[in-house]
Amino acid sequence: MKYLCLIYEAEILYATMSREEGQAMMAEYGTFTQEVIASGQFIAGEALKPVATATTIRIRNGQLSVTDGPFAETKEQLGGFYLIEAPDLTDALRIAGRIPSAKTGSIEVRPIQVFN
Amino acid sequence: MPDPAQEGSGNGIHDFADSLYRSESRRVLATLIRLLGDMDLAEEALHDAFAAALERWPREGLPANPRAWLVSAGRFQAIDKIRRRARFDAVSAELADRIETEAAVERDEPPEGLEDDRLRLVFTCCHPALQPDAQVALTLREVCGLSTEEIAAAFLVSPTTVAQRIVRAKLKIRQARIPYRVPPFSDLADRLDNVLHVVYLVFNEGYLAARGEALTRSDLSAEAIRLGSLLSDLLPEPEVLGLLSLMLFQESRRMARSTPGGDLVLMDDQDRSLWDREMIRRGRDLVDRAFASRRIGSYTLQAAIAALHAEAPTHEATNWAEIAGLYEILRRADPSPVVELNRTVALAMRDGPEAGLEAIDAILSRGDLLDYHLAHSARADFCRRLGRREEARRSYSRALELVRSEPQRRFLEKRILDLDKPASFP
Numbered sequence: 001m002k003y004l005c006l007i008y009e010a011e012i013l014y015a016t017m018s019r020e021e022g023q024a025m026m027a028e029y030g031t032f033t034q035e036v037i038a039s040g041q042f043i044a045g046e047a048l049k050p051v052a053t054a055t056t057i058r059i060r061n062g063q064l065s066v067t068d069g070p071f072a073e074t075k076e077q078l079g080g081f082y083l084i085e086a087p088d089l090t091d092a093l094r095i096a097g098r099i100p101s102a103k104t105g106s107i108e109v110r111p112i113q114v115f116n
Numbered sequence: 117m118p119d120p121a122q123e124g125s126g127n128g129i130h131d132f133a134d135s136l137y138r139s140e141s142r143r144v145l146a147t148l149i150r151l152l153g154d155m156d157l158a159e160e161a162l163h164d165a166f167a168a169a170l171e172r173w174p175r176e177g178l179p180a181n182p183r184a185w186l187v188s189a190g191r192f193q194a195i196d197k198i199r200r201r202a203r204f205d206a207v208s209a210e211l212a213d214r215i216e217t218e219a220a221v222e223r224d225e226p227p228e229g230l231e232d233d234r235l236r237l238v239f240t241c242c243h244p245a246l247q248p249d250a251q252v253a254l255t256l257r258e259v260c261g262l263s264t265e266e267i268a269a270a271f272l273v274s275p276t277t278v279a280q281r282i283v284r285a286k287l288k289i290r291q292a293r294i295p296y297r298v299p300p301f302s303d304l305a306d307r308l309d310n311v312l313h314v315v316y317l318v319f320n321e322g323y324l325a326a327r328g329e330a331l332t333r334s335d336l337s338a339e340a341i342r343l344g345s346l347l348s349d350l351l352p353e354p355e356v357l358g359l360l361s362l363m364l365f366q367e368s369r370r371m372a373r374s375t376p377g378g379d380l381v382l383m384d385d386q387d388r389s390l391w392d393r394e395m396i397r398r399g400r401d402l403v404d405r406a407f408a409s410r411r412i413g414s415y416t417l418q419a420a421i422a423a424l425h426a427e428a429p430t431h432e433a434t435n436w437a438e439i440a441g442l443y444e445i446l447r448r449a450d451p452s453p454v455v456e457l458n459r460t461v462a463l464a465m466r467d468g469p470e471a472g473l474e475a476i477d478a479i480l481s482r483g484d485l486l487d488y489h490l491a492h493s494a495r496a497d498f499c500r501r502l503g504r505r506e507e508a509r510r511s512y513s514r515a516l517e518l519v520r521s522e523p524q525r526r527f528l529e530k531r532i533l534d535l536d537k538p539a540s541f542p
Contacts, residue, residue: 001265031200038193039160040167088263089279094156111265111275 002112003092008076009105028100045082129174142261146233161190235350242311250285354409358416361402365422368395380527384431396426414450436465453484469501489518
């Protein structure tokens with residue numbers, strides 16, 4: 001089965017990190033990503049630019065509107081994701097629990113809907 | 117098994133690895149858990165080993181012993197990985213040293229049977245320090261290879277709930293340092309009791325389907341029987357054989373237990389030609405072996421009772437005297453209100469419904485089984501046979517309030533309706 005691991009954490013954390021801390025975090029992410037690739041369970045994964053770069057689009061009554069930013073202020077923001085292949089939810093959680101940001105933010109794991 | 121050599125392509129290897137994963141992954145996992153001492157690490161190593169196999173076997177050819185290759189690949193990749201992680205984590209460095217030292221030591225020792233590792237894992241998963249729900253979930257996942265989602269569907273709970281139980285149980289195993297081993301002889305009987313209890317719980321969940329729409333969930337019963345067979349191969353203690361025998365006798369009636377519409381059929385109304393004779397034969401063989409040991413426990417006694425039912429030509433021609441006698445022994449060996457309840461049914465067949473009613477009222481007046489729907493429906497049944505219609509109606513109604521399975525509810529409703537038909541009184 002496929003699972004999407006959504007990484008939520010406070011962006012402010014990165015803004016206040018020292019250069020060394022930032023590099024250590026990147027190295028840890030690099031190692032983690034290599035491991036998931038090596039285990040054959042990696043499908044895709046990306047980091048997102050800060051939420052300030054977000055653009056939101058919606059259509060209401062046929063009217064298109066484009067606004068900047070997300071529509072709700074939250075303490076943690078979606079910062080990136082991994083799409084993984086795992087035999088079941090427990091195994092997906094095992095992998096998600098090793099995403100470095102699990103220690104500072106939270107990881108939401110969602111099964112991918114399969115349409116038959 | 118497919119032969120990848122004949123297909124001579126990456127696809128052949130892929131299919132071979134797939135079928136190998138299905139047939140071998142639980143065995144490989146059990147051994148990796150012993151070698152690495154940690155379930156999560158072992159699970160990770162299992163994925164790594166299969167990924168490495170897919171990459172290397174097409175180039176290097178199939179190893180002579182794929183299972184041993186996977187174990188060794190998983191183990192050494194785990195050591196490498198822990199070393200890499202040691203950069204972020206001091207605990208990992210120690211762990212890697214320990215696993216590596218053990219790996220070196222073990223090369224000089226004779227290799228242990230892989231099946232023993234599955235037995236070790238069963239005892240770990242059924243460790244009494246874990247929550248009962250977690251023991252069941254962990255056993256089904258780690259030993260039987262059911263996915264979290266499959267377990268959730270079988271027990272009618274959410275996958276998140278099952279995953280929580282498993283994750284917490286693994287944490288507990290790690291923190292309490294619950295060992296991966298078959299318990300020493302002094303503890304074996306107690307610990308085996310607990311294992312058998314978990315297996316029977318899984319079976320009954322599949323057999324009785326305590327909640328929900330369907331009368332039975334055969335997948336769980338089949339898993340429990342598979343698990344019982346594995347145990348009886350690895351540890352043929354009398355009670356292990358007794359439990360497997362009991363499950364086979366009960367399972368042999370599956371086809372006869374419900375109508376095509378999913379309604380419950382009691383044993384006295386079942387079409388005995390639908391009973392699975394092969395299962396009954398296996399059950400008989402096992403219960404005889406258990407009796408021959410002269411160490412007779414409660415599962416073996418229950419299997420012996422089930423054998424008498426299974427081999428009787430009709431409900432009336434069943435040897436009720438012997439069944440009542442076996443229940444009497446069982447009641448003394450393993451006293452429980454449910455055993456007493458079952459005994460009342462045999463008493464009623466041997467001595468008449470009056471005797472059954474008297475026995476069941478003795479149980480209820482003690483305050484036992486007041487919330488157990490089968491006690492009230494059995495009582496109702498005795499009253500019905502005695503022609504005490506109003507009392508029967510009250511007891512059926514009480515059972516109806518307590519029942520949670522849809523087919524059993526329909527069955528009780530029908531019984532109440534039938535009370536108003538004079539023809540239903542024999």
